[in-house]
Structure formats: structure tokens, C-alpha cells
Amino acid sequence: MAQKELTLFPGCMIPLRYPQIEKAARFFFRTIGVEVSDIEGFTCCPEPWNVKGAGLTEWLTIAGRNLGIAQKHGGDLITLCNGCYSTLKEAKHAFSSDERTVEEVIKRIKSTDLPKPGDIRVLHFADLLSELWEPVISQCVKKRLEGANIAIHHGCHLLRPADVMKFDDPFDPEVLERIIESLGATPVRYRGYTDCCGRAILHRDKSLDVASAKLDSMKQAGADCVVVPCPACFEQFDLGQVEIKRKTKRVFDLPVLHFSQLLALALEADPSSLGLDYHRVPVVDLVSKFLS
């Protein structure tokens, strides 16, 4: 089971672009009684498609440094981002390999007075929901979302590679559906349920085409909103809807929430304190319609 004291791995996108997600998460942690500490020295995880694409050794070294800092100064890590989760968990996995490159990276990290990375757990916000739901979180829920049809978008890196992430089935995930049901809402399955949001595709029009196909399918399945566990997927669907409208005139009007925001609302955070009006697709109607 997840510990009640964790170290926050903030990443880049949430603190620097979407602090409203951080706000909701901090409210959530406080309300369920999990102590989350902030420690200094973390950098970008680093980001697992571009930085990793530039150089695996560099990517692993930076990830190892972050894991080493957590090990030396903090404890098990909690992240709100699939990118951070994927990088840190994959790196931790890589550090158990005996490839010569990996051994050299470990030597380099130790030379900076940090321990060999690998002995701490890397948890995603979704892990916390899964592990603490029954004993802790379910008892803190004050508001329900009766009648809301919710499309979960897991984001690739929460689920895959499944042998490393070990979160849920990579093509038939159910863990987060149980959480949505416990909140009184209905999780809707739609065509392309576990497909990518398209964010990492470099060609922007094609990238948005991937997002558009998913949004269309969610709408057809009757979704009232999309809930995501990742700021990159959040941006792709929220800001993405503005871009899609500009480029193709297609309008979906599907509000997007991070799981931490949905949970903060269920734990009776004042909606006006959560910065939801920073979202590009308005959330206010959804909140007034379903939160009771």
C-alpha cells in the first residue's frame, strides 16, 4: 500500500503551465491526510519522447539524478504526469539491467554524491487512487457526480509498456473506471478507448487529427467530459480543441479535467478556488449540472 508520506515530483508542465492541476492535487493530498513534501533539486524528468529521442544515455542520466535526489533527501515519489511516471519508472527499471552503458551512467550519478537509483517507488496519482481508494479516499468523498457520463483517457504512458508500468491491462484498463463509478458517474467506453492522444506526433495537423478522432468517438458514446491523468494529454485535448476549431471548424465542446481536479471537486473543494476558468473549454456548466 502507498505510504502516507510522499515526495512530490512536480515535473515541468504542471507547475509551469497548468498550476491549477497542482492546486487541485495539493487540496486532494491535504484532505485525504497524505503528507506530500517538496524537495529542491529536481529537474525535468526528462521528457520521454523528445529528450529520450535525442539521447538515451543523457535521458537516463538525468532521470537517474532525479531518482537519486529522491532517494537521498526524500522518499517514494508521487507524480501527476504520465511523462514523468514513464521516464522515472522506465529508468528505474533500466538501472537493474547489466548493460555497460547503464553501469557507466550509475558510476556518473554516484560521482555526484547521489546513491545508485532504484530503491524507491515511483507512484502516479492514479496509483494512489487505486491503492488508497477503499481504506481512505472513499470515506472523504462529499460530492457525487450522479448522471455524468465520463470518458476516461488513460494516456499511453500510464499503461504501456505494461511489463514496466504494471498499472492495468494495456488495452482493457478497468481500475480507473471503478473510481468513476464510486463517484456516482458512468465511465463510458468508446471506439479507440486506449488510443494515443496524438500529442507526440511532430506534424501538428496529423497530431490534432489523432485527438480529433478520439474526441469524436467520445462524443458519439455520449460523454459529458474527458478525464485525463496527464498534463500533456490535457493540453492536447483542451488547447487542442481550440486549434481543431480554428483549423477544421469542428467543435466538440467537451470539457477536460485532470483526475486531481475531479477528485478535488468530489472532496468538496470550492470550485471557484481551483482555477477551472483557466481551461480553454469551459468547465463551469459541467460542474453546476452534475456536482451534487
Next chain:
Amino acid sequence: MVRANPDFAKQLNRIEKAGNLNYCYQCSACVQECPAALRFSDFNPREIVLCALLGVADELIGENSVIWQCATCYNCYERCPQKARPVEVITALKNLAFETGNAPEQITALRESVLNHGTITTLSDSMKKRRDELGVPAISLPEAGLLKKILGG
């Protein structure tokens, strides 16, 4: 004439077992659900693995290569019955393209930002204001150039 180079695959970075490409038997299980293959006629994970195996990869690691359209969704990783891990082969090819100066500008810029600032983006004044308004704790950003030290020259 295109020349094959059977030693090419040995150059691929092995941290994440891109070396497994030898097991590929060209079944195309990786192609069906690939979001990039569905949208780019010249993006095909099976063919990319074959090119890497044969060492016919000049185009793949050259300028404007289609490999940068990979969504890194790991569908191919899960669907491959041989654990050849096409996505890791693609990442290893990207590494070679980067080494030879053929990575797209966006990739180079993003990496530079991480190396220089420690983060993919910097804290803008408007975001600092938003953080204050929301009442989230002040952020402590990494010291500039910090990562260059650990990465060495």
C-alpha cells in the same frame, strides 16, 4: 544502388533492448494500430525494423525523417508477438539521427532547454502571477546549467 550493412543494428542503443529487433519475423502486428502508420503512407514500423536489420537506414536517420512522427504510444511494443519492440528501435534510430545533426529543430531546442534551464519551459510572468493567485507554493527552479555538469563534456 542501395547497399545493405548487416552490422548497422549493432550501433543501435541497447539500454531499452532495441537489440531485440533480430526476433522480428515481419508479421505486421505492429502496423494495424499504429497512429502514425494510419496517417503517414511512409511510416510503417515493420518496414522500419526491417531497414534497421538490413542496415538500409540512411533515409531513416537522415534529415526530415519520418521516424519523428512516432507517437511513442507503445501499441507496437504490446502487440509484437516476438518482443522485437519496434518503438525502441525507432528511439534508437532517433538517437543516431540526433548524433549526426539530423534531428528536427523542435527536438534540439527542447533538449537545449532541459540542459540549460533544467525544464522544458521557463516560468513566465503570467504563470508566476497565476501561481500566486491560486496560492500554490513558490516554485524553486533548478540552477541554470546544472545538468551540463553531471552530463560532463
